[in-house]
Amino acid sequence: MKKTQLLTWAFLSAYTCFVVSSFIMGFEPGERTAKSLLLFLREMLIILPPAFILIGLFEVWVPKTLIERHLGQGSGLAVYLWAFLLAGTTVGGLYVSFPVASALQSKGARLGFIFAYVGFSGFCRIPMTLFEISFLGSEFTLVRYLVGVPLTLFVSDRLGWFLESRGYQLRHPEHD
Amino acid sequence: MDTVLVVVITAIALTTSAVIDPQKTILALRRALKRFGSLLPSFLTMLAFVSLVLALVPQAAIVYYLGQGRLVEASGIAAVLGSLSLMPGFVAFPLAGILAQNGVAKMVVAAFTTTLMMVGVLTYPIEKQYFGAKVTIVRNLLSLAVAMLVSVAIGVYFGEIGL
Numbered sequence: 001m002k003k004t005q006l007l008t009w010a011f012l013s014a015y016t017c018f019v020v021s022s023f024i025m026g027f028e029p030g031e032r033t034a035k036s037l038l039l040f041l042r043e044m045l046i047i048l049p050p051a052f053i054l055i056g057l058f059e060v061w062v063p064k065t066l067i068e069r070h071l072g073q074g075s076g077l078a079v080y081l082w083a084f085l086l087a088g089t090t091v092g093g094l095y096v097s098f099p100v101a102s103a104l105q106s107k108g109a110r111l112g113f114i115f116a117y118v119g120f121s122g123f124c125r126i127p128m129t130l131f132e133i134s135f136l137g138s139e140f141t142l143v144r145y146l147v148g149v150p151l152t153l154f155v156s157d158r159l160g161w162f163l164e165s166r167g168y169q170l171r172h173p174e175h176d
Numbered sequence: 177m178d179t180v181l182v183v184v185i186t187a188i189a190l191t192t193s194a195v196i197d198p199q200k201t202i203l204a205l206r207r208a209l210k211r212f213g214s215l216l217p218s219f220l221t222m223l224a225f226v227s228l229v230l231a232l233v234p235q236a237a238i239v240y241y242l243g244q245g246r247l248v249e250a251s252g253i254a255a256v257l258g259s260l261s262l263m264p265g266f267v268a269f270p271l272a273g274i275l276a277q278n279g280v281a282k283m284v285v286a287a288f289t290t291t292l293m294m295v296g297v298l299t300y301p302i303e304k305q306y307f308g309a310k311v312t313i314v315r316n317l318l319s320l321a322v323a324m325l326v327s328v329a330i331g332v333y334f335g336e337i338g339l
Contacts, residue, residue: 004301008217015224029231037227038205043264044219046179048212056208057193060200074210091182093264094296095219098209098306118320122294128217128265135273140330141280151322154277158316163311173305174216 048094055103068108078114080153087120093128097121103169112160114170119152212326218302225298226262230293235271242288247337250280251287251327258291259320262298290323 019037022030037152071079090097101114124145194201204317238257242250263271272289276282295316303312331337 005217005238008221009203009300012217012220014222015228021337032231036230040223040264043179044223047182048219049208052181052208053186053190053205053336055211056206057189057201059207060204061193086266091179093293094299095302098299098303099215100237102306115315118315119322121292122296122319125265128269128293130273131265131269133215135269136276136282136285139333140286143330143333144286144326148290148326150324151325155318155322159315168246168311170306171308 002080007145013101044092047096051092051096052099052119055099059103059107062107064107067104071104071109073110074109075113078158079110080116083113083116083156084120084124084149087117088124088126090125091119091127093125094118094122103171106172111164111168112157113158115160116153119156120149123152208215216300217306218305222262222298228268229261230263234314235274237267238271238292239275239278239280242275242284243278247281247283249283251324251331253325254284254288255291255320255324258288258323259295259316262294262296263292268292281331281336283327283336286330287324287327290326291320294323295318314337 019030019034023034041054069075071082086100087097089099096116101118104117105111105114129141132144190201193204242254244250268289272285276285276290298314299314300316301313307315328337
């Protein structure tokens with residue numbers, strides 16, 4: 001863990017040096033890099049704090065028994081509907097879905113649900129779908145959903161089933 | 177627009193929580209801060225990578241390579257590009273629209289957008305912290321397979337390839 005952390009900081013320092021010196025020497029691609037970083041950073045800094053606060057509130061308020069009953073081992077196929085709905089309204093994408101998934105699993109949600117949720121938050125977030133329809137047309141979106149949703153469900157269900165039979169557990173990096 | 181909604185919902189939830197139980201709310205905020213802090217370096221690294229790639233690879237080059245050659249090869253390149261990139265929807269779909277208008281086949285566009293959304297090479301360092309290296313790789317390979325099947329389906333639907 002130490003070594004990757006060192007690498008991360010080394011990369012970030014090198015990156016900062018590159019961007020700063022690009023501005024000093026007027027290196028255009030470097031300046032563009034910084035501009036797109038700021039664009040993304042702005043989006044993330046608006047999305048991430050609320051997302052993490054909501055996760056925190058979820059952790060302290062929602063009882064484990066509730067999640068276990070509805071999204072846990074005994075629950076039926078309806079969990080996948082929940083995964084679909086929850087993912088559809090997840091803002092930001094994959095990177096937000098991981099901490100959410102981790103919080104849900106520590107409350108007892110089963111793995112099939114976790115993988116379906118993560119898969120769907122890449123696949124069918126509502127705002128993203130609206131963008132897609134306006135730029136690529138609704139037929140494109142419809143075919144993508146009709147083929148992709150069942151496939152994602154199948155893959156998540158099987159992967160969850162397989163890993164559960166092996167006693168696999170998600171990690172919780174913030175507890176390390 | 178949806179980000180505004182999330183901020184508003186969070187503010188309402190936080191206020192409600194604080195009124196009902198300040199102690200629990202403080203606990204929630206401390207957990208949020210801890211999670212956020214432990215992931216921040218990974219997020220920053222990911223953003224730095226993305227900004228480098230987006231700035232250094234010109235859009236014209238992407239259109240050129242994806243519009244050329246056989247559909248299967250172009251789709252393969254598109255899938256690699258999509259897997260390796262990460263961009264918000266407001267950048268990705270206008271770009272996809274430009275590709276489609278410049279004569280890039282729908283199947284190729286689909287290979288790009290679906291891998292972009294589902295396969296995360298750049299989010300690997302973050303995902304690994306939750307799922308572990310092995311499961312992260314397997315999950316992403318499965319997502320890649322799903323994305324490729326979707327793009328084939330799009331190709332068939334729009335009559336770009338026959339079965």
